[in-house]
Amino acid sequence: MTQKAPRKQHLIDTAFRLFNERGYHATGIDLILAEAGVSKATLYKHFASKEALILAVLEQRHRQLLEALQQQLDSDPRPQGVLAVFDMLDSWFQTVEFFGCNFIRASGEYSAPEDTIHRFAGAHKTKMGRLLEMHLRPHCPEQSSQIANDLMLLVDGAIVTAQMRQAKDAAKRARMIAQALLLEARCTD
Amino acid sequence: MTQKAPRKQHLIDTAFRLFNERGYHATGIDLILAEAGVSKATLYKHFASKEALILAVLEQRHRQLLEALQQQLDSDPRPQGVLAVFDMLDSWFQTVEFFGCNFIRASGEYSAPEDTIHRFAGAHKTKMGRLLEMHLRPHCPEQSSQIANDLMLLVDGAIVTAQMRQAKDAAKRARMIAQALLLEARCTD
DNA sequence: ACTCTAGTAGACAGATCTGTTCACGTCAAC
DNA sequence: GTTGACGTGAACAGATCTGTCTACTAGAGT
Numbered sequence: 001m002t003q004k005a006p007r008k009q010h011l012i013d014t015a016f017r018l019f020n021e022r023g024y025h026a027t028g029i030d031l032i033l034a035e036a037g038v039s040k041a042t043l044y045k046h047f048a049s050k051e052a053l054i055l056a057v058l059e060q061r062h063r064q065l066l067e068a069l070q071q072q073l074d075s076d077p078r079p080q081g082v083l084a085v086f087d088m089l090d091s092w093f094q095t096v097e098f099f100g101c102n103f104i105r106a107s108g109e110y111s112a113p114e115d116t117i118h119r120f121a122g123a124h125k126t127k128m129g130r131l132l133e134m135h136l137r138p139h140c141p142e143q144s145s146q147i148a149n150d151l152m153l154l155v156d157g158a159i160v161t162a163q164m165r166q167a168k169d170a171a172k173r174a175r176m177i178a179q180a181l182l183l184e185a186r187c188t189d
Numbered sequence: 190m191t192q193k194a195p196r197k198q199h200l201i202d203t204a205f206r207l208f209n210e211r212g213y214h215a216t217g218i219d220l221i222l223a224e225a226g227v228s229k230a231t232l233y234k235h236f237a238s239k240e241a242l243i244l245a246v247l248e249q250r251h252r253q254l255l256e257a258l259q260q261q262l263d264s265d266p267r268p269q270g271v272l273a274v275f276d277m278l279d280s281w282f283q284t285v286e287f288f289g290c291n292f293i294r295a296s297g298e299y300s301a302p303e304d305t306i307h308r309f310a311g312a313h314k315t316k317m318g319r320l321l322e323m324h325l326r327p328h329c330p331e332q333s334s335q336i337a338n339d340l341m342l343l344v345d346g347a348i349v350t351a352q353m354r355q356a357k358d359a360a361k362r363a364r365m366i367a368q369a370l371l372l373e374a375r376c377t378d
Numbered sequence: 379a380c381t382c383t384a385g386t387a388g389a390c391a392g393a394t395c396t397g398t399t400c401a402c403g404t405c406a407a408c
Numbered sequence: 409g410t411t412g413a414c415g416t417g418a419a420c421a422g423a424t425c426t427g428t429c430t431a432c433t434a435g436a437g438t
Contacts (some may be wrong), residue, residue, distance in 0.1 A: 005414080023298050025214035039416045043387060044397065107353045108294035109212050122353040138238045149350075150362055156353075157346025161338075164296045164311040164345075173339055177370065184369055196385080217425060228386050233427065 008046040011036050016057045020099045024054060024109045054106070054117055061102050062124045069131055079139040079187045082132050082148075085155060086175035093162045095170055100163035104156065125152060140187035147185055154178050197235045199224050205246045209288045213243060213298045226253070243306055251313045258320055262263050268328040268376045271321050271337075274344060275364035282351045284359055289352035293345065312324050314341060329376035336374055 014036035018027045029050055047053040072084035087138055092098055099105075103121040110117040133148035140147070158174035161167045182188055203225035207216045218239055222229055236242040261273035281287055288294075292310035299306040322337035329336070347363035350356045371377055 015352060023300055024271045042415060100297055103231060104349055105297035107202060108289055108297045111212055125353055150366060153346040153350045153359060156349040157342040160293055160345040161342050164314055170342060174342060180373055231385060
C-alpha cells in the first residue's frame with residue numbers, strides 16, 4: 001500500500017459505497033477499513049468518530065447532487081427544465097448501485113429530529129428544493145415555492161418506490177405527474 | 190408482573206413503539222425486554238430471532254393499515270374516495286408518535302432486495318396499492334392500475350417529506366396533486 | 379395434592395462494535 | 409543523513425449485541 005492517493009478521500013468513497021449497500025448501523029468501521037485497506041488509526045486521525053465519517057459522506061454526496069442538478073437546470077432555462085431532475089433519477093434507477101437515497105435512509109436510521117445526521121439529511125432535501133424554486137421563480141413567482149415542494153415530494157416518492165419495489169419506471173411516472181403539475185399551474189412557455 | 194395479558198402481543202407492541210422511535214438496528218433486544226418487563230427466555234419462546242420479531246411487528250402493522258384503508262374506501266365508493274388515504278396520512282402526521290413509515294425505514298435498513306424484511310416491506314406497499322386499484326377499477330378499468338401506482342408514489346413522497354422536514358402539510362399537498370390526477374384522468378363522477 | 383404451563387432472573391457464550399494507544403516502518407524534503 | 413509527517417498492524421478496553429441455558433416460582437386444572 002502506502003500509495004500517494006489521499007487516504008481521507010478514499011475512506012469517504014469506500015464508506016459511501018458500503019453505507020449504500022448495507023446501511024449505516026449495519027456497516028462497521030472495521031469493514032470500511034478492511035475494504036479501504038486503511039488502518040484504524042488513520043481513520044480516527046481524519047474523522048473524530050463514525051458519525052463524523054457519515055456526515056463527511058453525506059456532505060460529499062450533497063455537493064455532488066447539488067452541482068449536478070444546477071448544471072442540468074442551467075442548460076435549460078425554460079420552466080419545464082426542472083423536469084431534468086426526473087431524468088437524472090431515471091438513469092440513477094437503472095444502475096446496479098441503486099439502493100435508495102442516502103439521505104432518506106440516513107433520516108430513517110437516525111430518526112430523532114434533533115440528531116445532526118437527521119437534520120443534515122433534511123437540509124439536503126430543502127436545498128435541492130430551493131434550486132428548483134430558483135429555477136421556477138422568474139416564470140411563476142407566486143407559485144414557485146409550492147411547485148418546488150411538490151416536485152421534491154414527487155422525487156422522494158419516486159426514489160422510495162424504486163427502492164422498495166424495484167419499480168424502475170418510477171422516475172418516468174413522477175415526471176409525467178410533474179409535467180401535468182406545471183401545465184396546470186400554467187408555469188410553462 | 191405475571192399479568193394475564195398475553196406476553197407475545199405486549200412484546201410486539203413494545204417493539205413496534207421502540208423500532209419506530211429508534212430504528213431497527215439501533216433498538217437492542219435488551220431494551221425491548223426492559224421496557225416490556227418481559228424476560229429474554231419468553232421472547233425467544235415466542236420468536237425465533239430478532240428478525241422474526243421485526244416481521245411480526247410489520248405483519249401486525251400491515252394488517253392494521255390494510256384494514257383501516259379498506260374501511261375508509263368502503264365508506265365512499267366514489268372514485269375520489271381513494272383520497273381518503275391522504276386524510277389518513279394527514280392525521281397520522283399530526284401525531285407526536287410520527288417517525289416515518291415502518292416499511293420504508295425497514296426497507297432502508299435491510300437494503301438487500303432478497304432480504305425477507307425488505308421484501309415484506311415492498312409487498313406491503315404493493316398490497317396497499319392493490320386496494321386503491323380495486324376501488325378505482327369499476328370507474329376507470331384501463332387506468333386504475335397506473336393511477337393506483339401513482340397514488341402510492343404520492344403517499345410515499347408525502348411520508349418521506351413529513352419525516353425528513355417536519356412538513357406536516359405534506360399529506361394535504363399530496364392530496365391536491367392526487368385530486369388533479371384523478372380529474373385529468375377523468376376518473377370521477 | 380400434583381402436575382403442567384408459563385413465566386422469572388440472571389449468568390453465560392461468543393461475536394461485534396467504537397474508539398485508543400503504542401511501537402514500528404517508509405519516504406520525501408531539507 | 410536526519411527529521412518529521414504519515415501511515416501501518418495489532419493489541420486492548422469497554423460496551424453492547426443476539427441468543428442459550430439453568431434453576432426457580434406462581435398459578436390453574438384436574
